[in-house]
Amino acid sequence: MKSHIRAFVDDYLGEIIEGSAAIFAGAGLSVPAGYVDWRELIRPLSEELGLNIQLENDLVALAQFHVNASGANRHKLHKAVIEAIAADNPPTENHKLLAKLPIQTWWTTNYDRLIENSLRAAGKVVDVKSAVPQLATTRPRRDATVYKMHGDVDRPDEAVATRDDFERYPKERGAFVNALAGDLVSKTFLFLGFSFTDPNLEHVLTRVRLTFANNQRRHYAVFRTRTRLAEESEADFEHFKLRQTFVIDDLRRFGVRVLTVDDYAEITEFLRELVDRYKRRTVFVSASSVDFGGWSEKEVDEFIQTLGRSLVAKGTRIASGLGVGIGDSLLSGALREVLKNNRTVDEALILRPFPQAVQGEDTAELWERYRQEILSHAGIAIFLFGTKDVDGALALSDGMRREFEIARSQGVAVLPVGGTGGMAEVLALDAQQDPEAIVPELGNDGRKIIEGLQRRPESPSELIEPLLQAIQFLQGGKK
CATH class of the missing domain: 3.40.50.450 (Rossmann fold)
Structure with missing residues (x-):
């Protein structure tokens, strides 16, 4: 195990023991379970518009373009969410390992049910929050709270997906922003499968950084070291590899330390280490x-x-x-x-x-x-x-x-x-x-x-x- 990851395990284990650990799960955590990422989810919508999804970087704008072209009708967007995510695919090994840890706070931008299903399979009582009214109630004897800040597959009409949704977010779902800001101050997060391109999270991180300046809590994120893709030119590969180093450096402003892995199997390895050491x-x-x-x-x-x-x-x-x-x-x-x-x-x-x-x-x-x-x-x-x-x-x-x-x-x-x-x-x-x-x-x-x-x-x-x-x-x- 790499020295910087072993140091993380030591630190994060202490946070788990103190009850101060939290997880933030992005689409990358769900992909190995058979779900598609956001790019693949809206690929059919991109094709309807005649746009090449591989050339698009602003996927939120692309979803908005499709709604605009449909006369503000979101039916096909909702249908795409349901068709891609409605199946209850079994949790991955990483989900199962995380569920064994006594982590009480979970945040995700994913619509799927992998997190709550894996927690329930581990015998835990789960309190799921996917809509603002749910934030005002507390499930008795809960072991974990899962905040689904972009909605749930069961409520595709409320899914946060388009530019309109993100623009209205502070007004319509601002309670999630406040709750997340509070957790970022009081807990140490591990970001898994997350690309840090979500405007809501960026807004919250900025708010916390400006408020606490040099006294921010340390958080962790896992990035896979950029490798050359099939049919990618050497120049493009070097560009994106360099860009990744700049992103990693920039995240330090928000108190986020990046753990680099060469293979996603390393994530399973250190999660297993966390579980073993906690149980011991x-x-x-x-x-x-x-x-x-x-x-x-x-x-x-x-x-x-x-x-x-x-x-x-x-x-x-x-x-x-x-x-x-x-x-x-x-x-x-x-x-x-x-x-x-x-x-x-x-x-x-x-x-x-x-x-x-x-x-x-x-x-x-x-x-x-x-x-x-x-x-x-x-x-x-x-x-x-x-x-x-x-x-x-x-x-x-x-x-x-x-x-x-x-x-x-x-x-x-x-x-x-x-x-x-x-x-x-x-x-x-x-x-x-x-x-x-x-x-x-x-x-x-x-x-x-x-x-x-x-x-x-x-x-x-x-x-x-x-x-x-x-x-x-x-x-x-x-x-």
């Missing part, structure tokens, strides 16, 4: 023990409480099913740190205590769904001890084995602490045998890290430091 802020703790690994109950209690306190102190959120013999200690340690730093419980803990009293044929299915759900929140899973009582005899925890398997199937990085014995030791031995397959996230240090956690110390508390170092390694996004 949540650590799933799989632990259960009935013999405490041969240590005293007091030693294990101190070890688990210290682990809970240490994880929360470093800004990590703990997810746990509160395993037998371990859960209370983990919860006690974590809660002490939560109260000490005036954090909310929800910020620090995701608790899914297993309903031990449940009996019946559907118990296994219930527990499986329980495990799948809680692990979906985590990016790292650690495994401690792993023993249980079966008819008075000590046995390895098959539930821990299943949680390990689910974690790997979901792409969760695993850290079996073999030094605690039990099933955790079995899992650690497996990881040592094939670190590239089981702990690939640890890179070349995988076997060394697992071996460090495999050693059995005199006191379990001696495992705290190497375990926290391994977690920090994974949370740092190192490969």
Whole structure:
């Protein structure tokens, strides 16, 4: 990954954690899903006018020309919007990745439903704003708000498309301008698939720049490095390549830093990095023990409480099913740190205590769904001890084995602490045998890290430091 993109990931991840990140999506984000860009959408209208769309730069004017030639009748323009966008094409991988992030504010000039559909597929409650009256209402318990500032495919008669529409925009849809200006001041935007030729956005950016001068918030945009097109002359290519450098430089006036990529696949790569690193802020703790690994109950209690306190102190959120013999200690340690730093419980803990009293044929299915759900929140899973009582005899925890398997199937990085014995030791031995397959996230240090956690110390508390170092390694996004 390029150094300037890695620096962006570090910065934007911080904004996501703080709840200050926003997305602005342009047509380029929707094209890979099978939708056409604005140029292709109005190509039939251009042909009706006898104009070559490839020679046109002002596409808003072209849409206006067609309405003028039709006696102010917008029917064909509306029809073009519906025919090009009405189908519910499936979201792209980039949409799916973005939807996994806890980003609450989304802006777009697109008419399609890709953003809201991908958010809903991720289980989120979405509040869509495509008309001014909708700005005055708020959907209860919303996870994300999507502002469709140019309208929606369901309301093609209200789509902002012609020069008339843009000229009337401040009067008829000025509330969107005010809302966007406010978000540009309070949030850090990532512009994706956007060419910065929209006059409404330019107006808002200018307003923010003039108001805040040298105190503008930093934003980011992604541009693909200009490459030579088929049948494009060398002179034309050099012209447009140079022009792109001037556009990138000019955007700095508005606090927009451009991230250049050579291929659009790089966008998917850094979005996946963002998702992985965000999820790794949540650590799933799989632990259960009935013999405490041969240590005293007091030693294990101190070890688990210290682990809970240490994880929360470093800004990590703990997810746990509160395993037998371990859960209370983990919860006690974590809660002490939560109260000490005036954090909310929800910020620090995701608790899914297993309903031990449940009996019946559907118990296994219930527990499986329980495990799948809680692990979906985590990016790292650690495994401690792993023993249980079966008819008075000590046995390895098959539930821990299943949680390990689910974690790997979901792409969760695993850290079996073999030094605690039990099933955790079995899992650690497996990881040592094939670190590239089981702990690939640890890179070349995988076997060394697992071996460090495999050693059995005199006191379990001696495992705290190497375990926290391994977690920090994974949370740092190192490969």
